[in-house]
Amino acid sequence: MSLVLLFLFLFSIFLLYRSLSSTKPNLPPAPASLPFIGHLHLVDSRTPHRSFHSLSLHYGNPDSSRLILLNLPSPTLVVSTASDAELVLKTHDLAFASRPASFSEAILVNGTGQGVSFSEYGNYWRQSKKFTVVHLLGQKRVFSAPFRAAHAEEVTAMMDHIAANKGEINLSDCFYAYANGVVSHAIAGKENNAQRLRELTDDLSAILANGSLYQLAAEVFPGIGKLITKVSGLDKKFELYNRNWNQFMAEIIEDKKKTANTKEEDFLDVLLRARDDGTAGFDLTENDIIAIVRDITAAATDTTFNTLEWIMYSCLS
Numbered sequence: 247m248s249l250v251l252l253f254l255f256l257f258s259i260f261l262l263y264r265s266l267s268s269t270k271p272n273l274p275p276a277p278a279s280l281p282f283i284g285h286l287h288l289v290d291s292r293t294p295h296r297s298f299h300s301l302s303l304h305y306g307n308p309d310s311s312r313l314i315l316l317n318l319p320s321p322t323l324v325v326s327t328a329s330d331a332e333l334v335l336k337t338h339d340l341a342f343a344s345r346p347a348s349f350s351e352a353i354l355v356n357g358t359g360q361g362v363s364f365s366e367y368g369n370y371w372r373q374s375k376k377f378t379v380v381h382l383l384g385q386k387r388v389f390s391a392p393f394r395a396a397h398a399e400e401v402t403a404m405m406d407h408i409a410a411n412k413g414e415i416n417l418s419d420c421f422y423a424y425a426n427g428v429v430s431h432a433i434a435g436k437e438n439n440a441q442r443l444r445e446l447t448d449d450l451s452a453i454l455a456n457g458s459l460y461q462l463a464a465e466v467f468p469g470i471g472k473l474i475t476k477v478s479g480l481d482k483k484f485e486l487y488n489r490n491w492n493q494f495m496a497e498i499i500e501d502k503k504k505t506a507n508t509k510e511e512d513f514l515d516v517l518l519r520a521r522d523d524g525t526a527g528f529d530l531t532e533n534d535i536i537a538i539v540r541d542i543t544a545a546a547t548d549t550t551f552n553t554l555e556w557i558m559y560s561c562l563s
């Protein structure tokens with residue numbers, strides 16, 4: 247036993263020595279970069295995935311699955327294969343769990359709670375993710391009768407809409423409405439919230455897209471990042487979004503208090519119950535609940551409707 251410990255001790259000294267003595271870290275390859283902006287000029291902001299793909303084909307080492315490291319301008323590892331994605335998202339999840347905080351994220355998080363997307367690796371991160379995965383997105387709930395019924399209802403609504411339309415139809419719109427409908431059902435169990443949820447989700451996307459140039463500038467010049475977000479009016483837009491989102495959630499939560507819950511619980515019911523019972527495993531405040539719901543909405547809507555679009559595209563071609 248003590249031999250093993252001694253070995254481990256010597257080995258860790260060796261590792262420490264190596265990490266202190268190696269001056270040049272063994273980083274993935276990168277194209278030549280410019281001062282300040284790094285590799286930003288090589289990435290098309292409308293289709294970044296295409297730029298990443300061609301850059302990794304061009305500069306990546308084919309023997310190490312074409313990893314490349316770009317400065318955008320913060321160091322960004324481009325991962326292009328499924329096995330590397332598994333290493334990053336699963337095997338070394340903890341090493342990659344935190345994200346560099348951006349100025350807009352800071353305003354979002356400051357206006358509500360941390361939620362699951364923007365929290366840094368730590369106890370809060372662990373507990374809020376665990377709660378979301380186990381209690382909200384677990385098999386039991388996803389396959390429960392009311393969730394299946396809500397899902398069936400949204401599919402039927404989409405099919406009816408398509409059937410009623412004799413001419414051309416915009417499937418992107420149909421898929422968006424479907425994804426949004428399922429999400430709003432899952433969150434609050436009430437169909438009449440869908441329209442408002444969609445407006446708020448669209449608002450957030452528009453702010454992120456419209457403000458991307460300023461957000462970028464704020465990241466490139468972090469010293470005056472706060473000033474840039476202020477002068478460009480981005481902070482006001484985010485603050486307005488925060489207010490609207492918080493108000494929307496507060497109204498739904500207020501509604502829930504008034505009406506006795508007879509149906510199977512939706513996401514908000516589960517979160518509120520965990521807060522009231524103190525069974526969440528961490529200090530779950532109403533702000534956290536509002537932020538978790540915001541993150542789930544953002545995580546579920548675009549991913550679902552983009553996947554459906556691609557499935558349709560693949561079927562047609």
Ligand code: HEM
Binds near residue numbers: 364547
């Ligand atoms: C085809 C559809 C989807 C795809 C491709 C997808 C993909 C992903 C990926 C790659 C991540 C990891 C992000 C990271 O760790 O940085 C993630 C996280 C997450 N997803 Fe999905 N997702 C999809 C649908 C959904 C749906 C329907 C929900 C909820 C109803 C959802 C909820 C979440 C949540 C809560 C997280 C963790 C939040 C975060 O780390 O940002 N996702 N998803």
Ligand SMILES: *[C@@H]1O[C@H](CO)[C@@H](O)[C@H](O)[C@H]1NC(C)=O
Binds near residue numbers: 356
């Ligand atoms: C966070 O919000 C408070 C109160 O709403 C505000 O005074 C503060 O300036 C905000 N901080 C950031 C970084 O936006």
Ligand SMILES: *[C@@H]1O[C@H](CO)[C@@H](O)[C@H](O)[C@H]1NC(C)=O
Binds near residue numbers: 416418419
């Ligand atoms: C279909 O709807 C999407 C999303 O609303 C929009 O971006 C696209 O331009 C529309 N396509 C056509 C042909 O109208």
Ligand SMILES: *[C@@H]1O[C@H](CO)[C@@H](O)[C@H](O)[C@H]1NC(C)=O
Binds near residue numbers: 449452453456483
């Ligand atoms: C985004 O930009 C478009 C076009 O410039 C504008 O119509 C829209 O109001 C802007 N949205 C936000 C939220 O700033």
